[in-house]
Amino acid sequence: MEPELDPEAVAEATKWANYQKELMEGFPAPPKSDAEVVVPSEPDGEGVNRRAFYVTNELNEKWILLPPVTPKQIQVSRNIRRFLTGKLDAKVS
DSSP states (O other), X not given: XXXXXXXXXXXXXXXXXXXXXXXXHHSOOOOOOOOOOOOOOOOTTSGGGSSOOEEXXXXXXXXXXXXXXXXXXXXXXXXXXOOOOSOTTSOOO
């Protein structure tokens, strides 16, 4: 046995559903932009840049401090599926 629906409640629910639909239709669409949003990197000592990392080609040579990482570098690094070794100034293809 199905419960009976109150006609007034059904009418009220339909009215609000239509109101929400009209409201969204009248809302302006966000502008389309091909411009890339640049998110600044976190300051040294905070977040992903809370530690400093150094690299070298040989243990007895000068160590080089890597620059702070940017959000874009983190996003791109998630797609890398290779391990790199060798000269730090060599071109990576």
